[in-house]
Amino acid sequence: MQHYSMNLKLKIWRQKNINDQGHFEEYDVNNISSEMSFLEMIDVLNERLISEGSDSIAFDHDCREGICGMCSMVINGQPHGPWKGTTTCQLHMRAFKDGDQITIEPFRANAFPVVKDLMVSRTAFDRIIQAGGYISVNTGNAVDGNTLPIDKDMADESFAAAACIGCGACVAACKNASAMLFVSAKVSHLALLPQGAPERKQRVVSMIAQMDKEGFGSCTNTYACEAECPKEISVLNIARLNREYLNANLSGQ
């Protein structure tokens, strides 16, 4: 792999707090190594800003290995940037070339208010989970794990849905700011397992109600969510969610 160094023009959203209007600011960054991760490139810029006496750019990040779901940002119009199936923290600078202009914005949705700069609040997701994204089993109530055999394919499919990291890229990517992929991943994870069966009707109805209450848009099946999901969660989960919802409603839940 040939490494190279690049100079970039960054256009970054700055917003002091939730009440601030916010605006774009432009920064030149030079001698960025193609080996750096995208967030390390911003680290470099932040170090410079601090040395110059200005405030650093706030952004969410934690594990930096693509699993915690904390990092966000919309990079040139794409949540988590141009690489498919990759979080911002795993995006590396070799995705860009010398002289590129990069526009960096926060995830935008009414349900995800900006906290500062590129940081948004995603507590709406927590409240959706609170509405029913669980199996009601108190500690100590469990029978032996092998009492209930589960079809391997079902378990695998459930796992594929459970792999959602709750980052909110689906909402950010959706032209409607809809949270359907997130909600459907959780509903699918639990509906595919026999343990989730007793609560499945109530779960889907309350989670959808909470989702609407939070101010997310409605799904119009453009599938931008799937295209941008760093864990490549399938939109077929949305079809399953719709089935679950219809079933629950038809049976009078």
Next chain:
Amino acid sequence: MLDAKIPAGKLDEKWTKYKGTVKLVNPANKRKLEIIVVGTGLAGSSAAASLGEMGYKVKAFCFQDSPRRAHSIAAQGGINAAKNYQNDGDSVYRLFYDTIKGGDYRAREGNVHRLAEVSTSIIDQCVAQGVPFAREYGGLLSNRSFGGTQVQRTFYAAGQTGQQLLIGAYQALERQVALGTVEMHARHEMVELVIIDGKARGIIARNLVTGELERHFAHAVLLCTGGYGNVFYLSTNAMGSNVTAAWKAHKQGAFFANPCFTQIHPTCIPVSGDHQSKLTLMSESLRNDGRIWVPAKQGDNRPANEIPEEERDYYLERRYPAFGNLVPRDVASRAAKERCDAGFGVGSSKQAVYLDYAAAIQRYGKAEVSKKNLGNVSAEVITNLGKEVVKEKYGNLFAMYEKITGENPYEVPMRIYPAVHYTMGGLWVDYELKTTIDGLYALGEANFSEHGANRLGASALMQGLADGYFVIPYTLGNYLADDIRTTSIPTDHPAFVAAEQKASDRINKLMSIKGKQTVESFHKRLGKIIWDKCGMARNAEGLKQAIEEVRALKAEFWSDVRIPGEINAMNPELDKAGRVADFIELGELMCLDALERNESCGGHFREEYQTPDGEALRDDEGYMYVAAWEHQENSWNLHKEPLNYEVVKPSQRSYK
């Protein structure tokens, strides 16, 4: 003398007897008792959820934007449990024994046996919560084997076991939030512990969004705040992982145990430059088929594929002919460091060694040819067949490597280097997980208790959930049963006022320095000192120097750090400054502990104490104790908790 309060009686009856006789709190009283849980990883989420279910009034805190983001989520491999589903002779005793031996005989028998006992309930609980563990075609749970054991007892969910377990615990927690038993405070950081009449009675938390300091009362405080691996700056820990909560407790009287016991994982993707902010683990299983080497010539800059066979040094195979590339973690890590320090490292940073699959590809390719009866085929066909086999076995790891480095590991050897990823040390706790401060508990990686000097793979998840689901719900009641008459203490109590003032003074002091150097630059320098002198190999000389250097760094930090932004607003640099300031103090204690322990054991390798062939040389006569450090104004007092092995007979760990 420290008393671990291990119940009397036979090892395998201690926990049962404890549970049967422990004091209880009746439901009406539970509703009046408030508990604070700091941290929402496996230990924190499971504890908060379980205590909420029991009826306590719980407040949970995490610095991330959601409890689901805690770093337990990044654990890959799996979780151990003595289920013996594979009928391969596993048992509670074997899991107990493997853990004690793996910890190089520096853990308590009583605690570890309890861990092994409750391990089976963890799996049941998680399955009931809907954790999608890997399954066999028959629908039953699947297991795999892991290092340091001879049985298959590891349960897993692809390479995302930590994520699935944490989501299970997170969902249980959110359920309690919905039911009103748990109050969740995300984007909050504990900055001070409040002690009233010798008992932990609450915390001062900083709202990271507004910068406000908040007072929270509780009858008991649980620290589930993870490990302190980020003292090294570069580690596999999350960027926000920190020691602050534990350190505040330590400075208020909680003893810190075995801080020098840190685990270095041999196969991580190496540092690519000064900009590097964190390290990523590559599964250790890669050493099964890969060969590790460096150029035989110092400073050889040729690309790996251009270095002929006779000019390569397969140093593990050379030094350890019996185990070759499969030597234990600590040995592999130290050997890689030795080669790189001697100037044989590869890559642009020269801090890496090759993990080469070329031989494995050829071997598998040839096997395929004979398996498929292909007869005489070209070298290219063999190579392609071999690549396919490797892809099937390790495809996802190779893909991850390529994403990070941009190199194709099927064509060029991978570059790897050891990295910090777990800390066995932590707050000293007794059998009940209580620290030396009454009413203050430490769970999971934040405590020191179960892994001795070295942790076995797939045991961290087990311990976190054991503590949260199955230990603290019993042991906490034993304390709170005597506290039912204490009503909620109003937060205008002088102790709260003083604690908040202390926290506020510190923040003001940090902001008023207005120096020239960034927080990040201090953290990097601290990391380098600790990594170089208290990392994979330590010696008395280096440790003494490190202590001096860390002290100097501390002075420099407090006189020249530059923090932008405001106090009463979101300010990530200020958050980081507080954490780095605590890491600097901890760094000194780590070196002090490493200096005091004149032996080598587990992850602690003192160069002066090794066998003639370079193995760790334990000193059971002199050091079979837990080193518990008590903080004092400008120094530390050492308390020793002797380890008594009643069942297991300590012996030399040998891999030859």
Next chain:
Amino acid sequence: MALTGIFLVVFLVVHCYVNANVFFPNAEENFNRAAHFMGSNLLIRITEIGLFAGFILHIFQGYQLEIKNRASRKSRYAVTAGNKTSKWYSRSMAILGTLILLFLIIHLAHFWVPSRFGGLDEVYYDGEKFHNLYLKMKNTFAAPWVVIVYVLGCISLSWHLLHGVQSAAQTLGWTNKKYFPMIRNIGIVFSILVPLIFALMPLALYFGLQLDLENITLLF
């Protein structure tokens, strides 16, 4: 959206079937008879009310959805991913729908209004009186601009359906791993075929083309 959409799709099939008469011999009589049947059968007249209701509901829901969805992101992106992550027509259902609505108004004014409220010539087959809708059509499609408007209307419909058919199936939960590709393909075929047949009608009338069943083999 999905239910009314599927309902309208069914209407399109019927409409398309009746229209197809114009391509075959004896087009005028067959078409007028079919139109008469559609206009006089009580059951179909009742269904027509349902159809109007369906249209109105679909249009109303569509705009309501668009308004809600637009409102769910008050602060807009400076840069968007555009066609990298989704199809333009999937994102433009409201615009395509509006175009179809405009077309529909013109279309109703051309044919539905005169056939319901008078203004059509009369013609006799076997002594029975029929409206000569066919003649009206022939006259209408004599103007090139009308033909162009109709063809554009059909193109809008095609894009609308290309998203709509599979989207309705997804919303109703009919898609799964096995049927998703099939449903998607059916949607593609339907959304090309049906508008194509519609569009061919004004073109056929304008250019005076007709299928010759005697020599149909020549076509293949």
